[in-house]
Amino acid sequence: MPRRPDPAQQERRRDAIVEAAATLFAEKGYEATTAADIGRAAGLSGPSVFYYFEDKATVFRALFERDVPRLRAVLERESAGDDPVDALLTIVRDLAADVNDPIAPGLVAELVRRAPHDPALAQVVMDADARTQRVLTALVERAVDVGRARPGLPAAVVARWIQIVVDGVALHGGESSDDPWPALRTLVLRFLRAEEKP
Template identity: 35%
Template sequence: MALSSVHASDTEADTPRLNRRQAAKVRTRQKVLDAARTLFAERGYEPATIRDIAKGAGMSTGAVFANFQDKAELFEAVLSEDLARLAETLRSASAGETSTRGRLLATLTAGYHESLEQLPLVQAVVARSWFQPVAAEVRTRAAIKPLVDVVTDILQAGVREGELRQDADLRLLAELIYGAFLSNYRHAAYDNWGIDQLVSQIGKQVDVILAGSLARQ
């Protein structure tokens, strides 16, 4: 409690103070984001209207549009916040593990746990990512980067600790693992796979993807 107060005042000293109007603007923006998050999670992207998001935030549609150009921008802002928070959760999920495989599976399992309840949203995000303007894709990649970074950092630790080969192409491995992780949601969506099946499948996929990069024992 005391420690966190110290940290808070440290931060206040470092960052410029918001005046009252700016602070109100930040609060309004956050209220809109939270209302949008709730509605996107409940309904998916298309059926969530700006009108209902405004209603959920207790403000006019005009006030929403003063903060976000359109629903797409609002959606990206929610996604970006969520993924940054998710990345922190995933990072801490791997903390107790000592092997590369163990860390990856703890992380990816936590990823499924955190997201499976919002499956329609995950599907909407992936579907949208296949057909969006380049500028939106650039923002999507920035939003996703913290997640891929968690995987890359685990692989880098594997190289440092001698479990993976020095010459392993970590970016390629991280992208393949992330791609396999994502593709399994199709089974959740269409074959009613639950956590256990998703985890078992990503475990097999990780084993295949890492096999050629393990250092000779």
């Protein structure tokens, strides 16, 4: 009787493949990384990568898909918070959490290169971006409504610029060992024209 696959072991191997691929894609680039490279780095054979993933593009996409549930949970939790400015700052801090990871800039650069050639990847990114934009916009509106921020630019414009700044930090974050959070916090508060809480 054939052995049934162990789901936990399969998940561990998928995770190992994605982790190994993340480093390789960041260091060598998507095009220069082969399935054999990924398999070797994950402690598997090259062909076995395709037992767990349809192709190399699916492995790359998995790097970004695995963050979707965590991002959704953060956005849902913070959108229900009492203080919209605190919620905005928490979301921004979460979005920028990995910027000092040395592989982050390489992965972001590869994402920018790959998205135009992979509609499924582009959709993952656009969906996450749109969800984040909706929550940030609503929080900016609430911050103005409750007097925690002063009106100025439209809420959607402020939210979009906050995302642009975070994306820029993600692209360049690995170039410095400095903690980007103090500057990000200051920038968000200035976009909102909000006062620091005492």
